[in-house]
Amino acid sequence: MKSTLALIRTTAGTSPVATALGLAVLAGLFLFPSFVKSPYTLHIMILFFLSTIQGEAWNIIGGYTGQYSIGHVAYFGAGAYTTMILMQYKQIPPWYGMLAGIGVALVVSLIIGSICFRLQGPYFVLASIAVAEIMRLSAINLKDITNGAEGILITEIPVFKIGNTVVTDFLSKVPFYYVGLVITLVTILVTWMVQNSKLGYYFQAIREDQDAAHSLGISLPLYKNIALALSAVFTSLSGSFYAIYIGYIDPSTVLNLDISVQIVLVCIIGGIGTIWGPVIGAMVLVPLSEALRSDLIAGMIFKTGLTSEGSAIGTFLKENLAHAHALIYGILVVVVILFMPDGVLGWVKKLTVQKGRG
C-alpha cells in the first residue's frame, strides 16, 4: 500500500506503455471531429470537457486543500456573465471576455476567501453556498447590468481572426470542441503542476491537518486563498465557455445551486484529490445526465418488458424519469460513498492492487 503522492510519483513518466497510451488518447481526441461528424456526439464531448474543467478546478480547493466549497457556481456565473455582458453591450469579443471573466472571478474569490476562510468545516460550506446565492439574487435584481431574470441572449459570435486570416467563424460545433479540449488539457496540466510543487504539498497538508500545517510554517489564509483563486480561474473559464457555446444565460441556469452540486459530484464520483478523478467522474455523470434527459432509461425499461409504455406505470416513468436526475444522482452518491469511498478511480486502483497480490 502506497500513499497517493508516492503512487503518482512512481507512475508519472516512468512507464513507456502509459506514456504511449496517453499520447494515443490525446491524438484520438484531436482527430475526433474529423471522424465523428454527428453534432450530438460533439455536443456530448463538449459537455464532458466542461464537466472535467469544473471538476478539476473544484478539485484544487476541495480535493487537495480540503475546503469543500459548494458555491462554485459563483465563479462559473462570474465568468459567464462577464463574457456575455461585454460581448452584448460593449461588443468585446468573447476571447477577451474570457480573460475579463477570469479577472472578475479572481476578485470575487479573494473577497469570498478573505471572509469565508475565517470559518472552518461545515460553516465554510454554508458560507460558500450563501455567497453563491447572493450572486444569483444580485444577477436577478441588477437588471441594468444583467438584464435580470430575462437573461442575455447572443445570436452571433464575432469571427475569430489572427491578422487577416480567419481561424474560425464558430458556425459548427467543431471549433467549440477544440476550445473545450484545449482548456481541459490546460486545466489538467495546471493541476498536475500544482500537485508536483510546494503548493500541492502545502494544500494537502492543510487538508490533512490544519493545525499541524500551521505549526510547520504554512500560512493558512495565504495558501487557502491561492487554492481558491486557482480554482476560481478555471471555473470561470468553464463559465465563459459555456455561455458562448450555449449563447444564452440567465440567473437560473448559470447561477443555480444545482451546478455547484454537480461540480462537487463529478469529483466525489471520480475520486477526490486525484488528477484523473474528475475526468472519470465526468465520464460517468455526463452520459448519465444525457440518458436521463433523453428518456433513454425509460425506453430501456420498456424494451425489457418490465412494463409497457401504455400502462399507468409506463406513463408515470415516461413523464417523470427525465426530471428525476436529482433522485438518480442522489442514489449514485449513496452507492459511491458506500461502496467506493475513494471514488471510481480509488476503487479501480484497489481492485488492481488486490489482483496484483492475489
Place this chain on the structure above:
Amino acid sequence: MATILEIKHVSKFFGGLAANSDVSFSLEEGMIMGMIGPNGAGKTTLFNCITGYYPPSRGEVIFKAQKISGLEPDRICRLGMVRTWQKVRPLAKLSVIDNVMVGALCRTNSLKTARELAMEQLKVVRMENKPDFPAGGLPIGEQKKLEVARALATQPQLLLLDEVMGGLNPAESDEIIQLILEIKKGGGITQMVIEHDMKAIMRISDRIVVINSGEKLAEGTPQEIVNNPEVVRAYLGDFHA
C-alpha cells in the same frame, strides 16, 4: 550563553478561568528545559501561548530578542521555533517522507532539496527504511518520531516537545531520550520538553520548571526540583511532605 526564549509574566484566561497566571522563565541557548506538572496544570496551554496558537491574555514572549506573542504560528515557525503535538497530528494520507517534506519546504521552494533534507531527518529518527509508508498507518511510536523529524525539518533553533514519550513502551521511550540527547549534542537546537515520565525528565533536563494550577511552582536543576518540598507536595499531597 545567550538567552533564546524569555517568557515574561504570561497569563492566559479562558473566561474567568486562569489556565496560566503570571508565568516567567527563560531558556539559554543549547539547553534542555524540562517542564513538569500534574495533568491540567496548564503546560500545553503555555506551549500554545508560546507558539502562537493562543495570544497570551497578559505578558509577552520574547524569542531571539524579538517579541513574538501575537504572531501567527506559521510566522513563529519561520522565525525558528517549532513544536510537536501531544496528540500526534500526522498528515495521515501522505507518506512518511512527504510529511517530513512539508516541514522542509518551510526553508526551500524546491521539492528536490526538500526531499533530501527530509531524508536526512528520517535518518536522524531512524525511519529512513519506510519513506513511502502512509503516515496514518504507522504505530504510535513511529508517529511520535515522525512528529520530531517533521519539526526538525523546519530547521528550528528552538524545539518544543509536548509529551513525545506519552503512550510509548519503555524501549520506545528510551529511543526518544537518546534522540533528544543526540539533538542536544548536535548543537544549535535548544529544547523544551513537557514530560510525565520523571525518570526521563530528570535524565535529560538541564533545568526544570514545575507548573501547578497554571502557576510556576518552582524552577531549578533536576536535583533542586526533587528536593523541593513544594513540588513533592504538589505531586504527592501534604501527607508525604
